[in-house]
Amino acid sequence: MIHNETLQRRLTLVGLGLIAISAILLVRLVSFQFRMDPQIRQTFASQAENRYNQTVEVMPNRGQIYDRNGHLLAANSFEYRVGISPNQVVDRQEVAAQLAPLVGMSEDQLYRRLLPDSNGVYPSYVLLASVVSFETGQAIADLDIDGIIIEPLPTRIYPQGDLTAQIVGFFAGSESARNRRGYYGVEGFYESLLAGQSKRVTRSTIPIVEERGTSTLTVRDGISLVLTIDRDLQYLAQDVLDRAVQTHGATGGTILVMNPRNGEILAMANNPTYRPEDFSPENLQLARNQAVADSYEPGSVFKVVTMAMALELGTHDLSWTYYDPGCFEEAGVTICNWDRRSHDNPTFAQVFIESLNTGTATIFKQMAERGGGLDVVYNMLREFGMGSTTGVDLEGESAGILIEPGNPAWNEAQFLNNSYGQGISVTTLQMLTAMNAIANDGLIMQPHIVKARIDGDQIIETQPSASHRPISEETAHIARDIMVQIVQDPASLDDYSFKDYQVAGKTGTAQIPTPYGYDPTGSIASFIGFLPADDPVVSVLVKLDRPVGYWGSQTAAPVFQELVERLAVLMEIPPDNERYNLVAQGGSPFSREY
Numbered sequence: 054m055i056h057n058e059t060l061q062r063r064l065t066l067v068g069l070g071l072i073a074i075s076a077i078l079l080v081r082l083v084s085f086q087f088r089m090d091p092q093i094r095q096t097f098a099s100q101a102e103n104r105y106n107q108t109v110e111v112m113p114n115r116g117q118i119y120d121r122n123g124h125l126l127a128a129n130s131f132e133y134r135v136g137i138s139p140n141q142v143v144d145r146q147e148v149a150a151q152l153a154p155l156v157g158m159s160e161d162q163l164y165r166r167l168l169p170d171s172n173g174v175y176p177s178y179v180l181l182a183s184v185v186s187f188e189t190g191q192a193i194a195d196l197d198i199d200g201i202i203i204e205p206l207p208t209r210i211y212p213q214g215d216l217t218a219q220i221v222g223f224f225a226g227s228e229s230a231r232n233r234r235g236y237y238g239v240e241g242f243y244e245s246l247l248a249g250q251s252k253r254v255t256r257s258t259i260p261i262v263e264e265r266g267t268s269t270l271t272v273r274d275g276i277s278l279v280l281t282i283d284r285d286l287q288y289l290a291q292d293v294l295d296r297a298v299q300t301h302g303a304t305g306g307t308i309l310v311m312n313p314r315n316g317e318i319l320a321m322a323n324n325p326t327y328r329p330e331d332f333s334p335e336n337l338q339l340a341r342n343q344a345v346a347d348s349y350e351p352g353s354v355f356k357v358v359t360m361a362m363a364l365e366l367g368t369h370d371l372s373w374t375y376y377d378p379g380c381f382e383e384a385g386v387t388i389c390n391w392d393r394r395s396h397d398n399p400t401f402a403q404v405f406i407e408s409l410n411t412g413t414a415t416i417f418k419q420m421a422e423r424g425g426g427l428d429v430v431y432n433m434l435r436e437f438g439m440g441s442t443t444g445v446d447l448e449g450e451s452a453g454i455l456i457e458p459g460n461p462a463w464n465e466a467q468f469l470n471n472s473y474g475q476g477i478s479v480t481t482l483q484m485l486t487a488m489n490a491i492a493n494d495g496l497i498m499q500p501h502i503v504k505a506r507i508d509g510d511q512i513i514e515t516q517p518s519a520s521h522r523p524i525s526e527e528t529a530h531i532a533r534d535i536m537v538q539i540v541q542d543p544a545s546l547d548d549y550s551f552k553d554y555q556v557a558g559k560t561g562t563a564q565i566p567t568p569y570g571y572d573p574t575g576s577i578a579s580f581i582g583f584l585p586a587d588d589p590v591v592s593v594l595v596k597l598d599r600p601v602g603y604w605g606s607q608t609a610a611p612v613f614q615e616l617v618e619r620l621a622v623l624m625e626i627p628p629d630n631e632r633y634n635l636v637a638q639g640g641s642p643f644s645r646e647y
Contacts, residue, residue: 115248116249116276118247120283128211131207132187136180138202139168140200142167148167155189155192211330219340220239220502225332234248240448243276277506277507280503281317294612298324305598307323311489314589316501316520317517325339342447351561353605354594356472361490361528362437371401386469405539417469438486450480450482490524491529494530495523503515533586537555563577576600596609
C-alpha cells in the first residue's frame, strides 16, 4: 500500500516537471519568434512563399476580327505550356507512363524529373513542355493528374486562310504567353486594343489553397474589330489578280479597291501572299502587305496628278497647247513619247488622253516657271501625299520616295521625269488615295481599314474624316472629265471597253529601275480609275509586275475591265441609264451601303 502511494507521488512529480519543461520550451519558442530579426523573418517567409506558391499572369481573351458583314477573319484558340508539381505526385511511375508520350519525353526521362533533389526536397514546379497543341493539352487535362499545371498560351486561327492574311497580319511570339503579340496588318497596328489587359495572380501549389490576386488589375478582354473589307469583294479581287498574274506571266501584282467618298478599303489583294499558319522563314518573308509596304515608280498613271496640279495652280487650262517634237533634250536627258513620234500641237487634254511624256514634262517645267518656283510644285506633290505615309491603320506602311531640291540626289532631269511617274516612288495605296481627290470633288478622305470597334456591348463606329483638300471641286471635275475622255478616246488602241458605265481612268506602263539604269525588258503595268464617273462609289488600281505583254493598256486594262464589271454586280451598282432614270423619278440609285 505504501509502495503504491510512493509511486503515485513520483509520477505526479515527473508529470509536473514535464509540464514545466514544456511550458518553458513553449515560452522560449514564442519569445524567439517575437524577438526574431525582421530580415530573418522576411527571408523565411519568402522561402515559404516561393516554395508553395507560384505567381502567374492570367491573359485576357484577344479581340476577334471580322469583315464588314460579320464574317470571322481572326479568332482565338490555345496552345498549352505544361508543368507539374512533383511534391503533389503520389505514383510517379504511373504519372511518367501516362505523360511521357504526350509531352515528347521518354518515360525514364520524365520519371527522373519527378524525383527529389540531392537534399531530398521535391521541387514545387518542373516544366514538362513549353508548347503543346490544343488537342494535346486537352488530353493531358483529361488525365486528371494531381499536381499537373496546364498554362494556356493564346494563339490565333484564321478562317479565311491566305485570302485576308496580309490584311489581318498574324499573332506569334516566344514560348511565354506574355510575349506573344500581333505583327503586320491589323494584328500589328491594333496590338494594344486587341490584346486587352492581363492580371497577375499567385497560385498555391497546395490544392486546397485558393489563388489570390497580387494586383488590383482586373482582366480586361481585348476589343474586337470590324474591318471595312468585304470578304466577297476580297475574294473577287484575289481571284481576278491570281488569274491575271498567270495569264500575263507576271511575277506578282496588287489590286486595291476603295470607296473614294469615305476612304474605306473594300478589298486589298496581293500576289504572292502567304499562309498565316506557317511560321517558316520562307513563308513569313511574304507576310508584308505589298499594297502599303512596297513602293514602285508608277509611270503614266501618275499623269492624273500632274494634270490636277497644273489646273489647280492655274498655270494651264483647257485652251493650252504646245508643239510636240516627239522627243527633246532637256537637263542632260532625252524625253520621248511612248511612240517616239510627234503629235503636232496637242491641247492640254490631249496630252493626257494620248499620254505624251513631252507634254507632261513641259507642263511641269512651266508650272515651276509660271507658278512661283520649284517649291510650289513640290508643295503640291506633298499635298497629294507624295513622300509621306497615308496614315492608314495597317502596320508596315512605307512613305514612298520623293526627292526634293536640297537633297544631293535631286537634279532637274529627275524633276521633269517626275511629271510622268518616273524618278518618284509610291505605294499602291498612296497612288489610289491621290487619285481619289479627283473622284471625291477635290477632297482626300483618310484611308482606313477598321469600320468599327466592339468593346463588350458597345460598338464604336469609325467616322470617315477628310484628310485634306489638295484641289478645288472645279479642278476635280475638269480632271475627271479628261479621265473619262481617256477611256472613251476612239483613237485609243487600249484593250478595254465599258458599255454600261461611264468610267474615268488612266493606263500606266512604268520602267523598273535597277542599279545600272532602267530594265529594258520589264515593266510595271497598271490601270487606275473609278465609276460611275459622275458619282463614284468605287475606285480601283490594278498593278501587274513584269507582265509578258509589257504595256498597261494590253495587260492591266483588261483586268480592270473584268474586275469592275463583276464589282458592279456584287455591289449592285445600276448601269448608267437605269441610274439616271431612278434619279429622274426621285429614287436612290444606290440601294446598298458602299
